[in-house]
Amino acid sequence: MAAPGQPSPQQMAQMAAMQQQFAAEAAKRGMTPEQFAQQQREQLTADAAKLGLTPEQYVAQLRMRAMQAHQKQMEAQRQAQGSPQPGQPQQPQQQQQQQQPGQQGQKGQPQAQQQPQPQQQTHQVPVQPGQPADPKALAVAHFLRSQALKPRTCILDGQRKDMFKVKRAIRAIESPAYAKAAAKKNSLLPPVTDRASAENVFKLLPLSLLALRVSKVDPHEGHNHAKPKNRVKGLWTVKIEQHQETDPMMHYVWLYEGPQWKQKALAAAVVAGIFAVVLFPLWPVMLRQGVWYLSVGMMGLLGLFFAMSIFRLILFCITVFAVPPGLWLFPNLFEDVGFFDSFKPLWGWQESKKKKGKKSKTPAVANTSQDATPSATTTSAEPASAPSATPVKRDLTARVEEVEE
Template identity: 40%
Template sequence: MSQPAEQGSFPIQTSSQRTPAALNLASYLYQNPILKQRTGLINNERDLDFFRYKRLVRALLSDDYKNKQKNPKNGLVPINNESDAQRVLVLLIQNQLILPVQKLHYAEIKAVRGWTPNKTKPTLKRIEKAHVDPDAYFGWLYSKPNPFILLYSILAIAGVFTVILFPLWPAFMKRGVWYLSMAALGFLGLFFLIAIIRLIIYLISLVALPKPFWLFPNLFEDCGVLESFQPLYGWEEPKKPKKGKKSTKTAEVKADAVGSNGTTSSGAKASEGTTQRRKVTLEEVDE
């Protein structure tokens, strides 16, 4: 593992080759309840789980970690003090398992063109300096492997061989497959028949009735199978026109783009919107 950071800062070289020690530490820390990790939006685009540095130290110095570390099968390195926890931070950054991030405030999000504050998730931005500060934020690049991936692979292979060996199936199995396929085709045909009938009834109601009438109004909605056929019928309500929203939104965009001196802001730099390999610098902050 790397040496702990001294006062000041130094660059951390990252590598795409992840060591077993780093993976074991990430497997223990990821979704650890002590971290109290949350989900934010990195660059206001995709979800990213993040946590505070002080929570990382607390998890590594916990009794639970000491008990897990005593078992050689877990492959966890001993952690005795905060300096050892800082070495773990450096190791995780080197193996590209975490990255330093900054949580933006409302005004900082609005200052970036095209970004909109999210009411449910904080907006994060990647930074090049990893501060050794209790309230510094770090985001996860690690995700635990799916424990059922082996089972899914075996089932897929078994399904392929089952189809290939169809000529060797006994007669009763072939008949069962034929009945099932006919039943599936029957249900599919019935579905298309209902869709055509409801469309004809809707077109007639446009002329003959004051309001358009729908048979199975939720048939093509994004819901469950049973909910698609509930209720049996419904009336289509006229859509209310939206007033003033478009003009107000346009005025807000222009107000953000034009500064107080009459010049147009350039927005975020192009390098902030692109993903590239960077050197992370570790800085120690005095409390």
Template identity: 45%
Template sequence: MADTKPQALAVANFLRHRPELKQRPGIAVNYNDKISEIYRVKRAVRALVSDDYKAARSKNMLLPPVNSPQDALKVFALLPTHRLSMRVEKLKPHSMVIPASKVPKNGSPVMMVSPAQQLIADNEYYIWLYEPVQATSYLYASLVIIGILALCLFPLWPHFMRRGAWFLSMGAMGFLVFLFALAIIRLVLFSVIYLIAGKRFWLLPNLFADVGFFASFVPLYQIDDTKPAKEKRHHKSE
């Protein structure tokens, strides 16, 4: 996207999540079967002639001026020109087979990118190809870089920080050893009780389950009777 005009990116950033567009999920079957949001041109025009656009333009001069719906259509044309948003046509449900995993939910439409991108009419549908980078992505990337730099500069850390890191690493290692020891104890208890009483006894049954940290230690134990059903019925009949 290095060749994309700054004006086109500014318009895309303004329109991408505007409520006036009333976007809904759709899939373009001839564009990587990727689910994205679709909208009508007329709703984008409403957003471009709104007071919010004028207020945004007063803060960002990269946004082109819009004084009429005709100007809005010309500004909107920057999106397909720079492949930020493309014109699509609706397909009938049986007109093309797509993977079941790619079918949008709740009857969302199946689309096809139109070869005629120059025609821009109010009722035409467009699908977004542009996905702006979220602010949280920059935050996480910055934290990763800071963490890597901090580890590289470990020899330069003050003594109290290195001592604290040593205690933390020992604590983490001790916790791992505790988990391994607990797993061995669980297995030994299970084997002994199963051989003697024929029951499945699990100490901390959710310890390695896909649950939260605290839920891994609840309940404390679980007992399952594993006697065959025939034997149980025989005891009941007696």
């Protein structure tokens, strides 16, 4: 046994594991353990100052919350396992063994299935879900929703959600647009003076369950089957993490959908349109005649468009043989241009791609012929030019030339 005042071997092992975990977290952020500890102390001091407490009081409050959460978790485990609460008499072991065969005979299930399964670990967030969201947090969420955070779609609990990075949210909070909105548009936005205050403003989102930190998981992990081939590339399946931190490279998922008045107005317009179409026989005669004339006019314009397309195709087929390369009526009719630009110009000749290729090659051939002529007529008086990359073949056979007298 360890001497009084000295830690036991189990406590020493726990302390060593905590130190290793602390060093790993510091290395993950590219800092030394001392720098990481200093950053944690500064963040703790800022959080305590925000609540109007001293660091010691804030630490004591956090410890009390952790103890209460641990007690609730232990009570939940006891209730799941069916163990008696403290202070209640325990049944003898023989009586429990006598009750188990009777229970098996009643339920008809083996004993291995009746044993309590280990409870899965739940993600604990240091907030109270029953409380309404903070108005300041709602103002921050509404502002960030209107900013370009480059969100990407992810799957959370089988639902599609928008995910963003912390660094982009902090950058938007530190931007002049946030200061302008806080000064003129929305007075509920907290003021931001430095990086620490920007992070404190961002922390309002997880505290009010408007956005939570998530991490990527593989939904097929632990399965023996192969990965499906129809997986969407870039579509993450995520889970909510227990510790809500503000590292710049971490991902948060939006749980705040924003004002829904646009969706409600669109749904009401769709329902009204469906009712209007269904109740068409009850419309006044003038409205029904107007709709009929409008539909006939639209069908006439559509038929005129198809007739013009067929006529221009026939005209092109005739002019291809009569006046090559062919004439197009409204050559930009099916181009990716505006409505009025589709009918400009009135006509145009068919452009051939082969002729374009020949035109591009012709100057190069002319230049090479011009360059080759001076090289063939150079004299010894002129300076020798640099040797060409391609060797020139010369005819060295003997020849007899006729001389005119």
